Amino acid sequence: MQLRIMMVAVALGCCSMAAAAQMGGPPVGATPGMMVSPAKALDELMGLFEAEVMPVVKAMPADKYDFAPSTATFAAGSPERFDTVRTFGQQVLHVAEANYYFYSSLSGLDPGVDMKALQKKSESKSITKEEAVKALADSLAFAHKAIATITTENAFVTIKAVDGMDTRASLAAFGVAHGYDHYGQMVLYLRMNGIVPPGSKP
Numbered sequence: 001m002q003l004r005i006m007m008v009a010v011a012l013g014c015c016s017m018a019a020a021a022q023m024g025g026p027p028v029g030a031t032p033g034m035m036v037s038p039a040k041a042l043d044e045l046m047g048l049f050e051a052e053v054m055p056v057v058k059a060m061p062a063d064k065y066d067f068a069p070s071t072a073t074f075a076a077g078s079p080e081r082f083d084t085v086r087t088f089g090q091q092v093l094h095v096a097e098a099n100y101y102f103y104s105s106l107s108g109l110d111p112g113v114d115m116k117a118l119q120k121k122s123e124s125k126s127i128t129k130e131e132a133v134k135a136l137a138d139s140l141a142f143a144h145k146a147i148a149t150i151t152t153e154n155a156f157v158t159i160k161a162v163d164g165m166d167t168r169a170s171l172a173a174f175g176v177a178h179g180y181d182h183y184g185q186m187v188l189y190l191r192m193n194g195i196v197p198p199g200s201k202p
Helices: 002-023 038-059 088-107 115-122 129-147 168-192
Strands: 158-162 165-167
Touching: 038 129, 038 168, 088 115, 088 129, 088 158, 088 168, 129 168, 158 168, 165 168
Parallel strands: none
Antiparallel strands: 158 165
16 A cells, blocks of 8 residues: 555656656746645646646547547557547546546545536547536546645545545545546547647647
């Protein structure tokens, strides 16, 4: 458990530095000796992820939101199966759904959305760009709101474990790590369609 949290923290640290380098700014928390609240530190991580993922979901053309890799995309004879691979739209809605789940779990806040309806929609092949972009943006706004409830006093107090994360701080960080996992897949989907990801442009 401790090792998994440490691995998540290291991965997020690398993502933070890479994102900061791409944006031309200093790494988060660059002033030595400055005390930062858990909410501020975690919110900065979420902000970096948001700044990378939103341009990606907006870069994919509306008529490609149903794109998913297929057997024909890869070398002949590949043993992988692609019949259940998520479409681009499903990737976006999955992240939105997960954000609501993770951040409502750590904060106790009501996400204010019909989670069952969102889950059903995320499994659908007919997801429009407009609804996917809005769903993700709304879920990120909720995540920021939930992260604001994390304090120095409650950040590392154990809560009901979610995906092995049993503190507010570790679950908040894991939510960002999960988002980056799917961000990476979305970037590949863009490249498969001949689109240069926004983060790779000069």
